[in-house]
Structures are given as C-alpha cells and as structure tokens.
Amino acid sequence: MAATPAHADHGPQGIRKYLFSTDHKVIAQQYLWTGVFMALVGGFLAYVFRMQLAFPGVAVPGFGVVSPVEFNAAITNHGSIMIFWVAMPVLIAAFGNFLIPLMIGADDMVFPRINRLSYQIFLLSAVLILLSMVVEGGGFGGAWTAYPPLSSTASYNLTPLGATLWVVAVGLEFVAFLLGGINFITTLMNARAPGMKAYDIPIVCWMIVIASILFMLSVGPLIAGAVMLVFDQTIGTGFFNPATGGDPILWQHLFWFFGHPEVYVVLLPTIGVVVEIVTTFSRKKLFGYRLMLYTVVVTAVLSFFVWAHHQFVAGIDPRMANIFTITTLLISIPIGELFFVVFATMYGGSLRFTTPMLWALAFIAEFIIGGATGIYLGSSGADIYLHDTYFVLAHFHYTFFPITIIGGFAAFTYWSPKMFGKMMSERLGKIHFWGTVIPFNFVFIPLFFLGLRGQHRRIYNFQNFPELAELQPLRVLATSAMLVMMAFQAVFFWNLIRSLRKAAPAAPKNPWEANTLEWTADSPPPHGNWPVDQMPKVYRGPYEYGHRDRESDYWPQNEPA
C-alpha cells in the first residue's frame, strides 16, 4: 500500500474495524452488504407472494401455505424493505459514502463519527423491521403506505406489535439517512480537492447530494406523522381517528408529501451513476453539464408539488386534482430532458459495451417505459380507473426496478474494481445481465395488462373475483419469469465470490480509462485514500473524453495541462 504508515494504521483493525471504523469505505461496504442482505429478504417475500398469486393455496416451497395475514405482511414488508432498506442504503449511502470522498479528492467524510452513527442506527432499524415480521400476531400488513385507521388501530390491523415496530423501524431509518445526508452535503461543499470548482464535480456526487437535500426537506412532515402514528397506536391519541376529531387523510398528505420526492431521492443517484458510466464508455463529454444540473434542480423542486396525484380518488376536493394533474404532467419535461442529454452524450461516441455499460443502457431503455406509463396515472381522468390496480404496480416497478436493481448492478460492476481491487468476469457479468433484464420484462409487462382489465392490488387470491379469475395465465407467466430472474442472480454471486479469490486477477488503478479522481487512488484505496503528500489536484471537468488536442481519448481531472 502506498499510504504513509502514519495515515494507514490509524483505523481499527479486525472485527473492531467493522463495528467502529469511521473510514468512509468501510461504512460504504457495511451499507452495501446490509442492503444486499435486505434485498435477499425482500426478494424472498416477493417469491412468497408471487407464488401464492400464481398457484393460490398451494404450499410455497421453502415457506408453506400462505395465509392472508402472511400475504399482507409479505407485500407490506417487500415494499418497505425494497425502498427503505435496499434502494436507499445501496444507492445513496453505500455509493454516496464510497464515491463522494474519492471523487472529490478528500481523505474521508468531514464528519466520520456521524457517519458511523448513521450506519449503526440504520443497522438497528434493519434489525427492527426484520423482528417486526416474526413477533406475535405477525408482521404489519397495512401496505407500505400504512394508511390509518388501519395502521393506527390494533383492533383493525390485528398486528399491534408488528405495526408499531414497523413505524419505529421506518422512523429510525429516516434518522440514519438524515445524519448521512448532512455528511454528504457538508463534505461536497467543504472538502473538495484544490482546483475543483462547482462545475468540475462529477455528476453522481451532485445527484447524491441533491437527493440528500430533497430527502431532508421532505421527510420532516412524515417523521412528525410517524410519531403521531405511534402515539395513536400506543397511548390512545386520535390524530388520525375521526371518532376523536382526527383525520385519516392527514396521514396520506404527510406520507405522499415525502413519498413523491422520495422517488427522486432514489432516482437521482442512479441517474448520476448512469451519467458516469455512459460518458466513460461512450468516450464522450457529457452533453450540457449545467443543463443537466439545472434540470435536476427543477425536477427536484417540482417534485414537491405533485404529491396529491397519489390521492385523486382518496376523498380530496375534486378541484384539487386538476392542479396536481398539471404539475404532474409537467414533470415529464425535465425528466425527458435528462434522457435527451444522455442521448446527446451517446451521439457521436464510441460505445464500449462492457458489463456496467450494458446495465446503464438497460436502465435508460427500461426507465423510459416506466416514465411513459406514468403519464396514464398522472392524468386524473384515467387514474380514476387505473388507481390501485396492477397498472400502477407495473408502472412503479418499471421505475424502481431499473433504479434500484439495474442501477445498483451498474454501479456495482463499474466501481467493484476500485472497491475490492479485483476484476469481475465480463463473461459471467453479461450472462447475469441478460438473465436479469429479459425476464424482468416478462414479469411486469403482463401486469400492465392485468391492471387494464381492472385487477386491483394487494389481493391474495384473485380466484375469488369472477371477472379476474380467467386471467390466471398472465399471473403464472409473471411468476415464472420472476423465478428465472431470481435463479440468474446466483451467477452474480458466483462471479463476485470467484473474483474475490486471492488468485483472481487484481484490478489496475484505472481499468476503464476514466477521468474522475477515484481512479487515481490504489485499488482498493487505503485508509485516507491517497498518501498525504500526494492528494490530488484538479485541473479540469470530469468528462473530457475524446478531446481534439490529445492523442489519448481521455484526460484525467488531476493531470496537469
């Protein structure tokens, strides 16, 4: 290791390293592996309820017969876990922690101990959500949106302990990400390498920081709401209980005022990841750096004014729906622009189809479908029919799956050489890629058609509904494709474990010939990232690929002119 001894040995070693380390890279890996573990849990829940839907009443291998209580708990916790314990820790916390200091040329986060505290609280919240599924009475089954009075009243949900643990776990998760977010924002503002101006920051760092700001601004009302909900559950207050003067719809506003910006909180980091990968492997400068940055800020601001499109038929004043239809459809303009920018970046490039590039391109192709189908739901008139159907479900899986799973694999395969110092197999990576992306479409396209036929959500057996029973072949198709997709995940883990063997090829410093600063550190970077006397300086923006005046088609940020 090139780090000076004085800097390299000041972190704890052995098991204490993973309990008490304040190194941003260790914390990033803690978040990453916790997120991967939770993804396996969330995936298992999806397996349980999809099997029940395709083969109702048949014992699910590895689980048994699914009761309605278990079905409701499975869908509720699948949603909660995939958003709060997979998408956020992997995309924001893991890659935010790993990338921000490395990409801006800092030796660590500015608040390393807050960073450690953030992970410890997050871990506690993950333990609580897992516990909430096995306590007496069963896990909470009131959907991830947790609408009261169902969520607030034990005699309605019949899972008093599970429901309270669920709310507390979600609340703690929010605290963890508030702490993490403070760190990301402050680090980006204060710890940049000499010479790195605002427009020289790699887009992914901007995206994670804007996502953190968005999260901080939107989550406050929901934290208040969560406290009120716990009080309603445990000490008999009636904030959401109409019998005591409360209002159930208040919760829906608090939830969706956070819930819609939350979509962009997880979307933005993936957009950033895709920009890094597409510029690197197109060998092209990002088309319109400032345009992209401003567009994202506009999207973020607009996302605060669309929340009631989740509530068109919830009993709000019908006139309000007209305003929210307008704001919702207008968001298609900045989102469309983000994709135009990526297209323009690919135009005239020299595209290298490495595994991370394939994931990034798949994100673009699949997310466009998620975006286009959102137009149906933003149109209030059409939403009357499509609300709470499988059309909604298919739509948001076409956004969240590309964001979380496809975007997550894009980031993982791109930065794993830096993270672990080992190259993964491209051949296995591509098998895993096609084995994930092709079945994904066969899982969710049938669900659009089920939704158009009026199939509503969160029903454990559609055979009870005369008009829906005959659609069973589509459900079996979706479940079968899901099983194929899950089986292919074994290829990823095999590839990963294979690459981590001692004998596997070590990664060079800059395997992808990229410009940003993380590729100038050792693979993996030591504690402190660079030797103290060799901290990088920045001379240009991050996307100077294919410059006319140079022989090589890339130009690292730290290379003097």
Added chain:
Amino acid sequence: MGRLFPPEASSFAGSIDGLIILVTVLAGFWLLLSEGFFFWLVWRFRARPGVRSQYLDGTEKHVKRWITIPHGVVLVCDIFIIVAAIRVWVTVKQNLPAAERTVRVVGQQWGWVFQHPGADNSLDTADDVFTTDDMYVEQGKVYHFQLQSRDVVHSFSVPVFRLKQDAVPGRTITGWFEPTRTGTFDIQCAEICGIGHGVMLGRIHVQDQADHAAWIAASAPSAVR
C-alpha cells in the same frame, strides 16, 4: 382473456377508455420514438477500430436545438393530455348531474352494505332495502351514491363502470354513475383494509326497469316479513 378492457357499463366508461387510448397514442409515440432512437444510437456509435469519439460539449446553439425542439413537442403533448384528463375528471368527479336515485354504500371490514331507496325513491324511509355485498341498480338512471366507512379506509371500485372512490371513516363522499348495460358485475374494495381485504367483494346487478321494479317489490320490508 383476449380483450384489453372489461366491458363498458356506465355512461362515462367510454370517455375514460378514450382518454387511456389518447395517452397511449401520445405517450406511445414518444416511447417508440425514444426507444427507436436509443437503439439506433447504440448500433450506430458502437466502438469500431480507428473511429474516435467526437468532442461535443453542448454549448453551441445549432447543437442545442436538438434538445430544445423535442422539448417543445413534449410540452404540446402534455397540454393535450392535461386538457383531455381534466375534461374527463370534471365529468366523472366534479360536476354531478342531478340524481334520479340515491343509494348509500357503506364499507366495513370486510363487506359492503347497500341501502337502496324503496318504491318511494327516497333514502332513510321505512321502505329502504338493505343488502350486503349485492347491489341492485336500474339501467339508464342517474344514481348518486353516498359513500361511507364504518372502520378503515376502503375503496368502492366497479371496474365495468370505470368508477373508483375511497370510503373514508368520518366522511360521506357523494359521487355518481349511470349504468348503461344490464348484467351482473364485480364490486371490489381497492384499498387494503386488513386481513379480509382479499375477500371483500360484492356484485352489482344492473337491471332493466321491469326487473328492477320487481326486485323492489319483492324486497320491500313488508314483502320480506
């Protein structure tokens, strides 16, 4: 199987399906155009030996218009969809036509209670007909429904009517529909309401005038007694 939508059985079902088709045409145009362009880019600019990437930074105006023009077209499409969506919304949810019949729909864990007006055609009188899970309406009449909930949030959903409205405890929400096709159709609860959510279903029986009058006569409290 085979068909895209369930049958249309209310006066506004056709306009909602029409809106969905309009969005399909406009959003579908953009979807196909952008996917097509995307795959063309992937094919056209694949790395080839000896071909270097171009250096474009997106600051020149004649290059930037490739972004600003599609921008404008997206906005025009948005405006079309917004206008169409609001027109349908106002018809279905905002401006209620005068009621010819009024029924009360009450959701509870886990079933629906329907209070139909009797022969006197007014609610809350002695000849009201109460049923659970089966609702009876007459074809061609404008109905107002007064939607209530006894416990948690439910959602009154009749797919063949393209109608959905949440039932919120503590409120009475009034909406309307006009059945246009006789038959028996599903009523769903479309908002998760506890462990019995999956079995909370009803049936709506749309009858012609003679059948409906006969049903009222047969169901009058005096007749039952």
